[in-house]
Amino acid sequence: MRSPHTTEVCGVRILDQSPIDIINIYRPPIRATNDEREDRFDPRCLPVNRQTLLVGDVNAHHPAWDRNCDLEDAVGDRLDCWLEDVGWSPLNSGDPTLISYRTGGQSAPDLAACGPELAVRTRWSLGPDLGSDHLPMVIEIRGVSDPPQRRRKTRWAHHRADWKKFSDSCEEALREAPPEELSTQQLYTRFSTALQTASKAHIPKGARRDPKPWALHPEVQRAVEERRAARREVHDPESKARWLEAKRRAAEVTERVTQQSYRDFVSTELNQSTSVGRVSRLLKKWEGAEDDEQRDGEAMRVGNRLLVTAEEKANAFAHQYATVSRQVRAPKIDRATRRRTQQFDHYNCADCQNARTGCCSPFSEEELVLAIQRTQLRKSPGPDNITPEMIKHLGPVARGALLKAINRSWKTGEVPREWRAATIVPIPKANKDKKLLANYRPIALTSCNSWNANCERRPGS
Template sequence: MANRFQKIFAQWLVPFLLIPLMTRSSFLQWNCRGLLSNLDDINALLDRHDTTCACLQETYLNERTGNPFRRYNVFRKDRADTTHASGGVAIITKKSIPSKPVSLATDLEAVAVEVCLDKVITVCSIYLPPSVVVEQRQFENLCNQLPPPFLLLGDLNAHSTFWGSTKVDHRGKMLERVLLTSSICLLNTGSPTYVNCATQTFSSIDLSFCSPCLYQDVDWKVDENPHGSDHFPVILKLGRNVNSLGTRPPRWKQLQADWSTFEKEANLASLSFEGMDVEQINSVVTDTIINAAVRSIPQTSGRLPRRPKPWWTAACETTRKEQNRAWGIFRRYPTSANLIVFKKARAKARWTQRQAKRESWRNFVSSLNNNAPSKVVWDRLRKIKGDYSAFCMPLLQVNGSLCQGLKEQANTLGEHFQNVSSSSHYSQDFLKVKGIAEKQNLIGHDSDHHTYNMLFNMTELLRALASTKLTAPGPDRITYSMLQHLSKDSLESLLHFFNTVWKEGRLPCRWKVATVIPLLKPGKDSSIPTSYRPIALTSCLGKTFERMVNNRLTHFLEENKCLSRYQCGFQMGRSTVDHLIRLETTIREAFLRR
C-alpha cells in the first residue's frame, strides 16, 4: 500500500508541480532611486524580461510601506536611522518561485533570499553608500554568510579598472583584494552602469559577484536606458532552468462547448467491447471521450497572462519612444543641452502615463451602474489590477536541510503522505484482522440472488450523474459534464462497461491514480512537510461508478436497519451537529433531573 502510494504520488504530483515552464532564469539588478516613484518602470522591466528575481537598491521605503507588487514577494531592509526616506535594499521574487529569506548578521545594507530553481541558490542585494567606510572583513563576513551557490548584486560605489572604471579608489582596492584572495567571481564586462548627470560622464559602480560554479552559466548585460534613475538596470540570464509553478494545467472551457458536436463525436455505442478486459475497455472509452472533447470544447492555453495595461494609449507609446530617442542622442553626445532634452522627454512620458491611468479609471467608474452585473465589475477590476491566482510553493525543509529543486520537494511530500497512510500505524491485532478480512471472497457462490449483487440499471447511472457537482477532473481529464452530455446509446455502452467492472470485481488501474495537490493546514509552518494535507483528484468515471455502488449499499443498509440510529458519519442529512445537539440535550435533561 505504502509503496503503491509513493509510486502514484511521484507519477502525478511531480508533473503538477513541474508544469512545463523550463526556461532560463532572468535576474534584474538596479539602483532604482526610489521604488515607488519608479514603480511603473520596475513593472515594465519585470514583464519585459520575465524576471525571476530582482535586486533593488536605494528603495526609499519605510516600515509604513506595504508590498506594492501583486505577483511578487518582497524581502527588504529599510534604512531606519533617518528622518526622511533614503537608502534601503529589496529583493522581489515571483510568487510562483519558492523562496525563503536568509538571516544576515551584518551592519551593511544587505538582504538575502534563497530561491528554488533547478537547485536552490542564494541571491543578495547590497547597497554601500559612498560616504560610509566599509572594511574588508565586513564584506568578507557578509559573503561567508551566504549559502553557496550565490549571486551578490548591488550598488557598491567602488571604482577600479577591474570592472571598467578609469580610476581606482580605496573601496575599489578593497574589493580587488577580496577577488584575488577568495573564491568569488566578478561578472561585470566593463560596460558602464551609472551616468553622472552633472558631469555627463559614465562609470561602473554597480557590481555583480557570484560563486565559481555559476560563473559560466551567467550572461551579464546592461540595459541601454536608465529610465527614471541615473543607474542602468543590469539583466543577468542564468543558464539554470526555472522549475516554475507559473503555469496552469490546461482546462476545458465548458461554457463555450459545442455539446451537440460532442454528443456525435463521443459515440460509445459504435465501439465493440467484445473480448476486451476492463483495462482495455477503460482505455477505449477514455480516448473516445477525450478525442470528442478536443474537437468540440476549447481549452485554456495554460500560460499565465502578461500583466495587462488597459490604460496604455497611443500617446503613451509615442512619448515613451521620444524618451528612448532622446536618451540615445544624449548617450552618443553627452552634452548639457541633450541632457535637458532627455529629462523633458522623460517627464512628459511619465505625465502622459499618469494621465492615461486617471482617464482609464474615470471611464471605468463611469461605465458602472445599477444594471452592471457583478461579474463584469469584478472582471474589470482584475484586469486593471493585473491579478491572477498562482500556486505558491515555499521551500521545504527536512531535518534542517532545504529540498533542492521542485522534484525533490514533490518527493518529500510524497514520502510524508505515504508515511501517514502506511499500515505501520495500525496495531498488530488490527493488522491480523485486516489480513484475514482481505483474504475473504466477498462474492460467494450463493450470493447472486442478493439485490446488491445484481447488475446496475440505467436509473442508477442517471441518478449518480444527476447528483454530481462540477468538480475538477482527474488525470484522465474527463469531467462530469462530458458524461452528462453523452447520448442515450452512449450511456448504455457506459453502463455495460460499469457492469463489466462489477462482474469481474476488478477496477481499472487508471481509476486508482490521482493528481495529488498539497494544501497547507491553517496556521501551520509552510516549510514543514507535515503541515500539508493531500487533496486527490481521481477519475470522474471511477467516482461515478463509486457513487452507484455507494447508493446501492446505503439503501440496503438503511432498508435492513443495519446502521445504528446514532451513526451520523456518511449519512445523508446528518453531521457532527446532530451529536452535539444530542449531547447538549442529555446534559440539560440531567440538570433538570437533579
C-alpha cells in the same frame, strides 16, 4: 523600506550540482555636503568564495565599471582595491545603469562582481526600463550541465473546444454495441479510450501562465513602450524632460487601467457564485502578493535533510502520506479481505433477497443524467484525465456506454482500476512555512465517472 542610515545585505543560495551564493547589497548614498553621516562601509566583511556572486546598488563610482566616471570616489576606490585583493573582477560592461532625476546625468552606481571561475560562465546585460531611475541588471549564469526545463502542467482549454465535433466523435466510436462477455474493466476502458481520442482531436491544451488582468491592455502596452523609447534617447535636458513625462504618463495609464479592470472584476467575477478560495487566489494575484505555490528548485526540509530535486520531494510526500494513511497496503490483511469478499457471492441481500430491485436495481438513464447535471464543473481531472465538462457534452450513445459500465460494476462488484486510483496533490496550509513537509495536506483527485456519488443519492443505499 530602505534605511538611509545603514548598508543592507541579504543572501540566497541556489542549490544545484555547484551551489551558487548570491549576495545582494544596498549602500545608501552619502552626500559630499550637508551630510553628517559617517561612512563605515567595509567590503572585507562580505563573504567570498569561488561560487559567490555580488550584486547591488553600492552607490560607488569607478572607471572599472562606470565608463562615464573619470575619477573614482572614495568608496569606488575602496571596492576596487578589495576586488583586486580577493581576485575578483566586475561583470559590468560600463554602460550606465542610472539616469538622475535632478540632473539627467547617466552613471553606473550598480555593481556586479565575482571570481574568475564563475565569471567565465556569466554574462552581464541591462534589462528593460521598469519605470525606475535605475535599469535592472540581468546576469545569466551557465550551469555545469543543462538545467532541466520547467514544464508547466498542461490543462484542457474547454473554452476553445469544439464540443459538437467532440460529441459526434464519441457517438461514432461507441455506436457499435459491445459484446456481452466484456468485463467491467473492458467496458470502461472502451469508453475512456473513445473520450480521450475525441478530446485530443477537438479540445486544445495549454500551459500558459495567466498574466495580470491589466498587463495586456493595449493602452498600457503603448505607454510602456513610449517610456522605454524615451529613456533610450536621453542625451540632453530636453530629452530627459520627455522621458520623465513619458514615465509619468505610463504610471497614470497603468493606475487608471488597473482601477477600471478592478471595477470590472468586482462587478462580474465577485458577483458570481464561486468559491471563497478562488476569490482569494484572484485577489492575491491581483495585488501581487505571495501565492501558495512551491517554486521549482525551492528547497524543503524534513528533519535534518534538505530536499532539492522534485524526485526527492515526491518520495518524501509519498512516505509521509503512507505513514498516516488508514489504508496502508499489507499483503496478509489483503488476502483475508479477499476471502471475506468471496463469501459475499453467496450472501442474500436483506432488502431485495438478491432480486436486484429497489435500491439494488440497476441505475437508470434518468439517474445518470441527473448526476451529470449536479456535477460541478471546472474541477481537476483524476488519473483518467476526463473532466466533468467532457461528460456533460456526451451524446445519448456515449452516455449509454458509461451507464453500461456503471451498472456492470454495480452488479458484479468489480471496480475499474481508474476508479480506484487517485492523483495525490499536496496543498500548503494557510499561513504556514512552505519549506516544511508537515505543513501540506493531501488532496486526492479521483475519476469524475466514479459511481459513488450516484449510490449516495439513491434512497436506502
